[in-house]
Structures are given as structure tokens and as C-alpha cells.
Amino acid sequence: MADPQRLRLTDASRIARDDVVVWQAAVLIGLLAAWECVGRFGGGEQFSSPSLITAKIWAWLGGELYSHLFTTLGELACGMVIGSSLGILAGLVLGRMPIVSVILRPIIVGLYSVPLVTLAPLFIMFFGLGLLPKIVLVSIVTFFLLFFNTFTGAQHVDEDYLRTLDLMGATKSEQFRKVVAPATAVWIAGGIKIALPYALVATVTGELLATRAGLGFLISRAAERFDMTALYAVLLILMVIGLVLSEAAVRLERRLFRWRHAAE
Amino acid sequence: MNEMTLARIETPGIAVANAKIRLLGIEKTFHVRGQHIEALYPTDLDIRRHEFIALVGPSGCGKSTILNLIAGLMRPTAGRVLYDGQEVTGPNRRVGYITQKDTLLPWRTTKDNIRIALELKSHAMPRSEANDCVKQMIELVGLKGFENHTPAELSGGMRKRAAMARTLIYEPETLLMDEPFGALDSQLKLLMLDELQSLTQHRRMSVVFVTHDLGEAITLSDRIVVLSARPGRIRAIHDVRLERPRDVFKVRFTSAFSEQHERLWDELKDDIVKGTDV
Numbered sequence: 330m331a332d333p334q335r336l337r338l339t340d341a342s343r344i345a346r347d348d349v350v351v352w353q354a355a356v357l358i359g360l361l362a363a364w365e366c367v368g369r370f371g372g373g374e375q376f377s378s379p380s381l382i383t384a385k386i387w388a389w390l391g392g393e394l395y396s397h398l399f400t401t402l403g404e405l406a407c408g409m410v411i412g413s414s415l416g417i418l419a420g421l422v423l424g425r426m427p428i429v430s431v432i433l434r435p436i437i438v439g440l441y442s443v444p445l446v447t448l449a450p451l452f453i454m455f456f457g458l459g460l461l462p463k464i465v466l467v468s469i470v471t472f473f474l475l476f477f478n479t480f481t482g483a484q485h486v487d488e489d490y491l492r493t494l495d496l497m498g499a500t501k502s503e504q505f506r507k508v509v510a511p512a513t514a515v516w517i518a519g520g521i522k523i524a525l526p527y528a529l530v531a532t533v534t535g536e537l538l539a540t541r542a543g544l545g546f547l548i549s550r551a552a553e554r555f556d557m558t559a560l561y562a563v564l565l566i567l568m569v570i571g572l573v574l575s576e577a578a579v580r581l582e583r584r585l586f587r588w589r590h591a592a593e
Numbered sequence: 594m595n596e597m598t599l600a601r602i603e604t605p606g607i608a609v610a611n612a613k614i615r616l617l618g619i620e621k622t623f624h625v626r627g628q629h630i631e632a633l634y635p636t637d638l639d640i641r642r643h644e645f646i647a648l649v650g651p652s653g654c655g656k657s658t659i660l661n662l663i664a665g666l667m668r669p670t671a672g673r674v675l676y677d678g679q680e681v682t683g684p685n686r687r688v689g690y691i692t693q694k695d696t697l698l699p700w701r702t703t704k705d706n707i708r709i710a711l712e713l714k715s716h717a718m719p720r721s722e723a724n725d726c727v728k729q730m731i732e733l734v735g736l737k738g739f740e741n742h743t744p745a746e747l748s749g750g751m752r753k754r755a756a757m758a759r760t761l762i763y764e765p766e767t768l769l770m771d772e773p774f775g776a777l778d779s780q781l782k783l784l785m786l787d788e789l790q791s792l793t794q795h796r797r798m799s800v801v802f803v804t805h806d807l808g809e810a811i812t813l814s815d816r817i818v819v820l821s822a823r824p825g826r827i828r829a830i831h832d833v834r835l836e837r838p839r840d841v842f843k844v845r846f847t848s849a850f851s852e853q854h855e856r857l858w859d860e861l862k863d864d865i866v867k868g869t870d871v
Contacts, residue, residue, distance in 0.1 A: 492684070
């Protein structure tokens with residue numbers, strides 16, 4: 330039986346949600362219009378304006394943007410893959426081997442206390458101005474986030490599941506594949522979701538410091554030339570990338586872990 | 594006369610060679626927050642090959658402990674558990690254990706949970722054949738239509754049945770069951786008892802079965818072990834003198850059944866009146 334009170338509540342929130350979208354659009358349009366007015370009539374060049382920014386992005390779409398975009402996304406992807414592989418591996422090993430964990434975990438926690446983006450100059454000294462220092466930076470940021478999540482997941486695997494499989498005659502590797510891996514997968518997906526925005530920050534930070542290509546390079550070039558329009562344009566692009574990445578991660582997670590959402 | 598000699602007298606003539614499982618002076622003490630809790634007094638019991646044996650008694654009398662010891666998931670504080678004459682020192686892969694908690698994997702659907710044993714090297718089977726087995730088991734335990742549900746989407750009784758199917762599917766030679774039918778309604782329980790009886794007889798399994806339900810115990814067992822309240826010890830062992838296989842739907846209305854029930858109840862009521870069970 331449906332609870333009438335709850336029914337009314339869902340109805341109410343559905344109506345409210347439509348209203349909310351309308352209001353949000355109105356606020357956004359209002360802000361953009363205000364910005365446009367300030368940019369055209371009042372303020373100085375540092376304000377630029379939405380119309381100038383749109384024109385800038387349009388011009389970039391004609392050619393220059395793609396190589397920078399691919400550089401940034403490429404670094405991000407490489408760093409994510411390397412960092413999360415190592416993080417997951419370390420998390421699983423330490424999470425399932427208490428003795429190793431007692432020795433190594435404090436060291437990893439200690440290293441994590443270093444504000445990671447401050448390592449960027451160090452990596453530039455080591456690895457030059459190419460893609461490598463950024464990939465290393467992203468890897469390290471990703472490594473820690475994935476490590477901590479995977480570690481927690483691997484530690485919390487229900488021992489009763491393992492015992493059940495053990496009695497069925499499952500080998501250690503079968504127990505790992507059938508129980509530990511899927512049980513930890515949820516935590517790993519959560520880790521990736523959290524790591525994506527941090528990885529994007531790390532990529533762009535690296536590019537800001539060692540400049541040859543990438544969106545970070547576009548920012549620092551724009552800043553050197555006092556080209557505010559270009560600066561805002563890159564920020565807008567970064568915002569869109571950030572949104573797309575996190576939305577994609579949320580959707581993928583929901584799809585992969587249907588059983589978990591069914592449980593809730 | 595103490596309980597142990599009583600046990601021996603009531604089960605005369607078991608050739609040791611015929612014992613599938615032997616509990617030799619097993620004892621179990623738990624340490625909980627600095628307290629010693631004696632769960633099981635020194636206990637001897639021989640379980641015969643192909644025997645269906647039920648353990649009954651008030652809560653906390655060590656019934657589940659005995660199953661855990663046979664499964665090798667616990668080590669006795671003293672004494673030994675022999676399985677086929679060999680001491681059990683670790684997880685005993687010869688038994689299938691249906692625990693009170695169902696331990697279905699939450700990320701697997703019903704059919705994938707039931708199939709899991711057949712995916713292991715130790716029970717490997719071609720995929721199509723395995724799927725047929727799974728289908729049969731699902732029908733057997735009445736979960737048709739719920740193949741693709743995850744455990745969170747099943748009721749307590751359904752999960753219990755899925756867990757049972759998951760164990761029965763690989764046909765372990767010995768079955769340990771810890772109150773498997775507790776959560777089922779009485780109609781379904783009878784159907785399941787019937788299936789369990791024919792499956793275990795067909796496949797010549799030895800079964801150790803823990804239950805609170807005396808009727809269930811009489812319906813299925815060759816022998817019923819009555820345990821006393823904590824610390825558990827064997828009070829008596831009753832032979833069930835009813836021809837097998839039994840008609841689980843009708844046997845409860847026979848006079849032999851009622852007599853057996855009364856004798857068991859007499860044995861148990863003192864302990865239950867102590868209030869350990871409510």
C-alpha cells in the first residue's frame with residue numbers, strides 16, 4: 330500500500346522541481362545579462378563579456394583548441410590509468426594483508442600529508458616540460474585517492490562470504506575473483522568518482538607551471554597577454570569538462586552497481 | 594548415570610568404521626569481554642554414513658557450535674572432530690554448510706548466486722549444463738520468476754531458499770543445516786522438507802540438521818540428539834522409528850509421530866521452561 334503522505338510529498342517535489350529549473354534558468358540568464366551590461370558599458374577590459382567569450386570559443390573551435398584539449402585530456406587519462414591501477418593494486422594488497430598494511434600504511438598516510446600539487450615544480454625539474462611531469466602529478470594524486478578507497482573496501486569484505494566460498498572448495502584466487510574483487514569494485518568506482526575532479530586540477534596546475542600545450546597553457550598565455558576573454562573562455566571549457574566527467578562517472582557507477590541501488 | 598553413557602546406551606552397535614563424523618570429547622569455550630562462556634561440555638557423538646541426524650535443544654546450547662566444528666570453521670577448545678577418520682583441522686571442503694545467515698553475494702542475481710559453486714574448478718561444469726542445473730534448482734526451491742533479482746530484492750524466506758539451492762546444487766556428500774526453514778511459512782516448509790528428504794536420500798547424503806521445530810526433526814531424521822541448555826551436553830539420543838521415506842504431509846498425523854513428539858517434549862520441556870528460548 331502506498332503511503333498517501335509520501336505520495337503527496339513526491340508530487341510536491343515534482344512540481345517544485347519544474348519550478349526550480351525555471352528559476353535556475355532565470356537566475357542564470359539574469360547573471361549573464363548583467364555581466365554583458367557591465368562588460369559593455371561600465372567596467373574595464375578585465376570583465377570581458379559573455380558575447381566576447383562565445384566569439385572566442387567559436388574561433389578556437391575553428392582549429393587551435395583541439396590540440397590543447399587533447400593534450401590536457403590525454404594527460405588526465407594517462408595519469409588516471411597509471412595512478413588508479415597502482416592505487417587499486419596497493420589498496421588490495423594492503424587491505425588483504427594485515428601485516429604488510431601495518432608496515433606500509435603509515436608511510437603512505439605520511440606521504441599523502443604533503444600537499445600534492447606543490448610537487449609540480451619538483452616533477453618539472455625531474456621530467457622536463459613535456460607531458461611526463463603532468464602525467465606523474467596526476468598519477469600521484471589519483472594513486473592516493475584510489476589507494477585509500479580500495480584499502481577500505483578490501484578490508485571490509487564480509488568474511489562470511491569468503492568462508493562460504495572456502496567450504497565450496499574455492500581456491501584463494503577464486504575467492505579473490507568472486508568475492509574480494511566485486512565487493513571492492515564499489516569502493517573503487519567511488520574512488521574514481523572522487524579522483525576525477527582532483528586529477529583535472531592536477532593536470533591544469535601542472536600545465537600552468539610548465540607551459541607548452543594544454544588548457545593550462547592557454548590560461549597562462551592569456552594571462553601574460555592580459556587577454557581576459559581568452560582566460561574566461563578556458564575557465565568555461567574547464568567547467569564543462571569537469572561537469573561532463575563527473576556526470577559520466579555518476580552514470581557509469583549507477584549502471585555498474587545496479588544491485589547496490591536496489592538495496593537502498 | 595551421566596548423559597554421555599546414556600548416549601552410548603541409546604546408540605548401540607555403531608561400528609566405528611561406519612561413522613562418517615566422530616566428535617570425540619569436543620569442548621568449546623568462548624572468551625567474550627574477559628568472560629569465559631562454556632558453550633559445549635565435553636561431548637561425544639558418532640554420525641553414521643548416510644544418516645539424517647537432527648540436533649534439537651534450547652537456544653545457546655551449542656547446536657550451531659557443533660556444526661561450525663564439523664565444518665572446520667572453529668577449532669574445539671579440547672577434543673577432536675574426525676571426518677572419514679581424519680581429523681578436521683581447517684575448512685572442511687567435504688561438507689555443504691547452510692548457515693543461519695544466508696551469505697548470498699549481494700551483487701549477484703539469484704541464478705548467479707545459485708550457480709557460483711559450479712563456476713569453481715572444484716565443481717567445474719560446462720556452462721550450458723550448469724545453466725540447466727540452476728534452472729532445475731530454481732524450480733525446486735520455488736524461485737521461478739525471481740532468477741534475475743538481487744538478494745536485496747528477495748524476501749527473507751526466498752533468500753533462505755536461494756542459499757539452500759546454492760549448496761544443494763553441488764551435491765556435497767555431507768550437509769550441515771542450521772535452522773534452514775525458520776523463515777518459511779508452513780505450507781512451503783512442508784514442500785521443502787519433502788524435497789530435502791528425496792534429495793538427500795537420492796544422493797545418499799549424510800545430514801546434520803539443527804532445528805527448534807520438533808515436528809521437523811521427527812519428519813526427517815533417523816536420530817534426534819537432544820541437547821541441554823548451556824553449556825550444551827547431550828541429554829539423550831532418540832531413534833525415530835518411522836519407515837523412510839516418509840510422507841511429510843501425513844506423517845505428523847500418525848500415532849507413532851505423536852508418541853515420538855511427546856517423548857521428545859518431555860525431554861526438552863525442563864530446559865525450555867527455564868526460559869532460555871524466549
